[in-house]
Amino acid sequence: MPKVPIALSVNGERRAFAAWPMARLLDVIRQELGLTGTKEGCGEGECGACSVLLDGRLVNSCLVPARQADGAEITTIEGIARRREWDGVRKAFLDCGGAQCGICTPGMILATVSLLGQNPNPSEADVRRALAGNLCRCTGYLRIFEAVARAGRRNPPGECLQ
Amino acid sequence: MVQSLIGVSVPRKEGRDKLTGKALYVDDLRFEGMIYGATVRSPAPRGRIKAIRFDPQISWAEFTIVRASDIPGANHIALITNDQPCLADSVVNHPEEPVLLLAHPDRYLLEEARRAVTVEIDPLPAVFSIEESLRGDTIVWGDDNVFQKLGVEKGNVDSAWSDADLIVEGEYTTGAQEQLYIEPQGMIATGSAEWGVTVWGSMQCPYYVHKALKTLFGLPDEKVRIIQTETGGGFGGKEEYPSMIAAHAALLAWKSGQPVKIIYDRAEDMAATTKRHPSRTRHRTAVSRDGKLLAMEIDFVIDGGAYCTLSPVVLSRGTIHAAGPYQCPNVRITSRAVATSAPPHGAFRGFGAPQSIFALERQMDKVAAALGLEPDEFRRRNFLKTGETTATGQVIREEIDLAALLDRALRESDYHAKQARFARENGRNRIRRGMGLAAFFHGAGFTGSGERNLASVVEVEATAEGRIRILASSTEMGQGTNTILTQIAAETLGVPYEWVAIAQPDTGEVPNSGPTVASRTCMVVGRLVESAALGLKQTLLGAGLGSDDSPEGFARACREYTARRGVLRARSHYEAPPGVSWDDEKYQGDAYGTYAWAVHVAEVSVDTVTCEASVEDFVAVQEVGRVIHPVLARGQIEGGVAQAIGYALYENVVWRDGRMANAQMTNYIIPTAADVPPIRVIFEERPYPYGPMGAKGIGELPMDGPAPAILNAIESATGISLASLPATPEALMAALEQVHA
Numbered sequence: 001m002p003k004v005p006i007a008l009s010v011n012g013e014r015r016a017f018a019a020w021p022m023a024r025l026l027d028v029i030r031q032e033l034g035l036t037g038t039k040e041g042c043g044e045g046e047c048g049a050c051s052v053l054l055d056g057r058l059v060n061s062c063l064v065p066a067r068q069a070d071g072a073e074i075t076t077i078e079g080i081a082r083r084r085e086w087d088g089v090r091k092a093f094l095d096c097g098g099a100q101c102g103i104c105t106p107g108m109i110l111a112t113v114s115l116l117g118q119n120p121n122p123s124e125a126d127v128r129r130a131l132a133g134n135l136c137r138c139t140g141y142l143r144i145f146e147a148v149a150r151a152g153r154r155n156p157p158g159e160c161l162q
Numbered sequence: 163m164v165q166s167l168i169g170v171s172v173p174r175k176e177g178r179d180k181l182t183g184k185a186l187y188v189d190d191l192r193f194e195g196m197i198y199g200a201t202v203r204s205p206a207p208r209g210r211i212k213a214i215r216f217d218p219q220i221s222w223a224e225f226t227i228v229r230a231s232d233i234p235g236a237n238h239i240a241l242i243t244n245d246q247p248c249l250a251d252s253v254v255n256h257p258e259e260p261v262l263l264l265a266h267p268d269r270y271l272l273e274e275a276r277r278a279v280t281v282e283i284d285p286l287p288a289v290f291s292i293e294e295s296l297r298g299d300t301i302v303w304g305d306d307n308v309f310q311k312l313g314v315e316k317g318n319v320d321s322a323w324s325d326a327d328l329i330v331e332g333e334y335t336t337g338a339q340e341q342l343y344i345e346p347q348g349m350i351a352t353g354s355a356e357w358g359v360t361v362w363g364s365m366q367c368p369y370y371v372h373k374a375l376k377t378l379f380g381l382p383d384e385k386v387r388i389i390q391t392e393t394g395g396g397f398g399g400k401e402e403y404p405s406m407i408a409a410h411a412a413l414l415a416w417k418s419g420q421p422v423k424i425i426y427d428r429a430e431d432m433a434a435t436t437k438r439h440p441s442r443t444r445h446r447t448a449v450s451r452d453g454k455l456l457a458m459e460i461d462f463v464i465d466g467g468a469y470c471t472l473s474p475v476v477l478s479r480g481t482i483h484a485a486g487p488y489q490c491p492n493v494r495i496t497s498r499a500v501a502t503s504a505p506p507h508g509a510f511r512g513f514g515a516p517q518s519i520f521a522l523e524r525q526m527d528k529v530a531a532a533l534g535l536e537p538d539e540f541r542r543r544n545f546l547k548t549g550e551t552t553a554t555g556q557v558i559r560e561e562i563d564l565a566a567l568l569d570r571a572l573r574e575s576d577y578h579a580k581q582a583r584f585a586r587e588n589g590r591n592r593i594r595r596g597m598g599l600a601a602f603f604h605g606a607g608f609t610g611s612g613e614r615n616l617a618s619v620v621e622v623e624a625t626a627e628g629r630i631r632i633l634a635s636s637t638e639m640g641q642g643t644n645t646i647l648t649q650i651a652a653e654t655l656g657v658p659y660e661w662v663a664i665a666q667p668d669t670g671e672v673p674n675s676g677p678t679v680a681s682r683t684c685m686v687v688g689r690l691v692e693s694a695a696l697g698l699k700q701t702l703l704g705a706g707l708g709s710d711d712s713p714e715g716f717a718r719a720c721r722e723y724t725a726r727r728g729v730l731r732a733r734s735h736y737e738a739p740p741g742v743s744w745d746d747e748k749y750q751g752d753a754y755g756t757y758a759w760a761v762h763v764a765e766v767s768v769d770t771v772t773c774e775a776s777v778e779d780f781v782a783v784q785e786v787g788r789v790i791h792p793v794l795a796r797g798q799i800e801g802g803v804a805q806a807i808g809y810a811l812y813e814n815v816v817w818r819d820g821r822m823a824n825a826q827m828t829n830y831i832i833p834t835a836a837d838v839p840p841i842r843v844i845f846e847e848r849p850y851p852y853g854p855m856g857a858k859g860i861g862e863l864p865m866d867g868p869a870p871a872i873l874n875a876i877e878s879a880t881g882i883s884l885a886s887l888p889a890t891p892e893a894l895m896a897a898l899e900q901v902h903a
Contacts, residue, residue, distance in 0.1 A: 020270075036183070036190035037182070038183070040189070041344040041428070042826075042827040044826060044827065044828060046826075047827055049344055077183035078183050081181075090178075097793040097796065097797040099177055099181055100641065100642075101343070101344070101393065102179075103394025129836070132835045134835070135834060136344070137341075137342055137343055137344055137395050138395055138641075138801045139800060140801045140803060140838055140841060141804065141834075141838050142840070143800065
């Protein structure tokens with residue numbers, strides 16, 4: 001089967017290219033578009049390291065055929081990184097120790113942004129539910145919960161619980 | 163004077179890059195002309211390679227193909243015994259053993275081709291358990307299937323049994339555990355006879371890979387260069403296996419003349435790379451009626467898989483930790499690491515100690531129950547105190563107070579009140595609750611004479627502007643190496659945190675500060691950074707730096723020094739703390755320079771209908787010396803406890819003829835955001851005089867205690883005494899049914 005043309009908007013930029021019919025959105029993002037901030041942890045939708053926003057919805061890009069994203073708006077970690085409105089999330093992750101090895105971090109940030117976009121004041125149960133699709137093997141999650149809570153409440157800058 | 167940086171949670175050094183997606187992991191790198199590599203593996207557990215067949219549908223001429231006969235040097239992965247081939251030649255000894263390598267510019271065609279190679283095996287008898295291996299009917303390694311045998315003797319165990327009021331026996335087993343770093347393993351290599359071999363990749367120990375590739379290619383030191391890229395978790399899983407992947411990528415690069423990238427997918431990573439050693443421990447414990455330990459006889463066996471790899475060292479740590487932080491006059495520990503036909507088991511946080519401590523801390527509860535004592539009271543009566551000796555005869559010289567750690571843990575967890583309430587309320591409730599605890603220790607750094615043999619080196623250099631660079635091969639894999647080594651250097655030199663950078667671990671540029679393992683980076687390498695920084699400061703003091711100079715004064719001194727003398731660099735070499743001695747033959751003496759000490763308490767609920775156990779609350783009290791960075795230290799404990807909760811309840815490697823049958827994240831379950839309890843982390847700080855600013859090791863400690871604490875709590879909740887890990891719902895259901903039958 002020949003490659004198929006795909007056009008989508010990534011982080012606000014229009015991109016058009018040809019991809020294999022069964023190519024995953026993840027491969028297109030990493031290989032065609034060179035946006036390597038989106039990670040592959042399992043390739044089967046379990047770990048959430050490849051999380052991106054597709055038309056504003058949080059998805060595992062390893063499970064989305066690129067064709068299905070034709071015409072969609074995609075936001076990756078590189079897009080979030082440019083947005084000042086999410087500085088608070090980054091600062092909270094940094095202060096609270098929410099990132100260790102960093103490989104799950106882009107996915108965690110995307111899941112956090114997705115949650116806070118809908119619910120700026122999440123309870124711990126909300127946070128746990130929102131992050132349940134993102135695996136982290138380093139932190140035991142608690143530093144991440146604290147970071148999300150802190151970013152959500154727009155707390156003044158300062159050190160997290162020690 | 164700048165404000166102290168020690169005990170302050172400065173921002174993680176490489177944190178920004180990780181939060182913005184800029185941090186580059188090996189799979190994020192692309193080189194000009196780069197092609198992809200894949201590994202053809204053994205389909206059978208053990209046998210002779212009869213033939214390797216290539217499906218004629220594939221245009222093989224497009225592929226680079228590497229076999230054992232293409233290896234320029236010695237066909238083994240140099241480590242301890244050098245028994246593991248890089249590519250199987252005539253026989254295979256475990257499923258997934260690498261046999262042949264392929265490379266091609268197109269990943270998809272490469273995968274198709276990999277499936278089109280058939281390795282035909284004439285089967286040989288294989289061994290799939292510790293019991294079978296010990297029986298010795300089938301020998302799969304050496305003369306007797308035994309990689310290593312150790313013995314520890316203290317006092318006179320044989321004469322102690324007759325004085326005992328009570329003798330309690332127990333047998334405990336633990337399963338394999340997958341490290342499951344979220345970044346799968348991977349390497350990129352270039353290679354040619356003229357330039358030698360260069361490898362970039364995800365790893366803990368660049369100099370281990372360096373040693374392995376020198377041997378494999380028969381190249382001198384300077385022709386092999388290993389560079390660590392950002393590493394997405396290791397936990398021991400990237401200690402020894404990266405040498406194998408680096409070797410494969412380099413062989414393909416050498417033959418093809420192109421850069422070759424090998425990235426494992428999750429299934430390959432789980433099926434082919436190392437896991438925690440399964441274990442079996444037998445205990446026989448003699449006590450007096452008043453609850454004093456009189457004798458401990460412990461037999462500890464671990465399953466090393468098909469090749470020796472690191473098993474002797476894992477066995478050593480497990481053996482030394484087997485009798486725990488207790489004072490007992492008579493101790494005998496015998497231990498063996500044995501061969502089976504599974505892929506080699508390897509390093510995983512704790513390195514043998516979580517296995518033997520699991521057995522001991524379950525046994526301690528069993529003995530306490532037999533004596534009619536509370537678990538905390540029985541332990542309290544036997545805690546090691548300053549001046550007493552461990553099983554290896556090591557006199558504890560540092561000030562320790564395990565009873566105080568226990569009191570704190572009991573208080574914070576509200577242990578006794580909750581225990582009483584649960585006993586009252588559990589009755590025939592569907593949900594039963596219970597409390598459990600474990601007391602334990604973990605030796606920091608390499609065992610025995612290990613650190614002396616490693617002879618680690620660190621360098622610190624300063625630019626004319628007074629900016630500092632630390633040169634060490636110690637790797638950042640999430641645990642905080644970059645941050646804490648920077649803090650230590652900046653503190654020592656009196657310069658801001660931002661003035662200190664850390665060199666990328668690259669064997670072409672940094673000295674060998676040893677492997678990033680064994681809870682040694684903060685204590686041992688941190689101390690070396692401190693010494694090198696002091697050396698640098700000393701040099702500057704002799705050249706005009708005032709002893710109380712500001713950072714600006716420091717920068718001025720650097721400028722003047724470098725203008726006159728050029729490079730400003732200081733080097734430090736490992737020196738053992740005074741009075742530490744170890745006898746490798748008798749396994750007696752100071753096994754470690756120091757230990758971290760801990761008491762952990764788990765509150766658990768068990769649903770008697772679904773048979774699920776969950777940890778509801780967790781209290782972790784530990785003494786790890788001075789805490790350099792409170793947020794990172796806390797992250798180490800919480801992350802370790804979470805992994806140990808997985809070890810205790812969820813993580814079940816299912817074996818089928820030596821092959822992992824559930825090599826997917828879908829059916830190998832690790833704790834998620836929904837599963838972790840609140841973890842209350844409490845540090846008692848007692849500065850250790852031979853650690854940097856008083857710090858000891860921390861990373862492995864929290865892996866040791868939670869699993870037995872959780873199973874102790876399950877027993878307290880349900881009366882069910884489980885002796886095996888993990889306590890999955892299936893295991894709990896079988897046990898509950900037995901009780902009701």
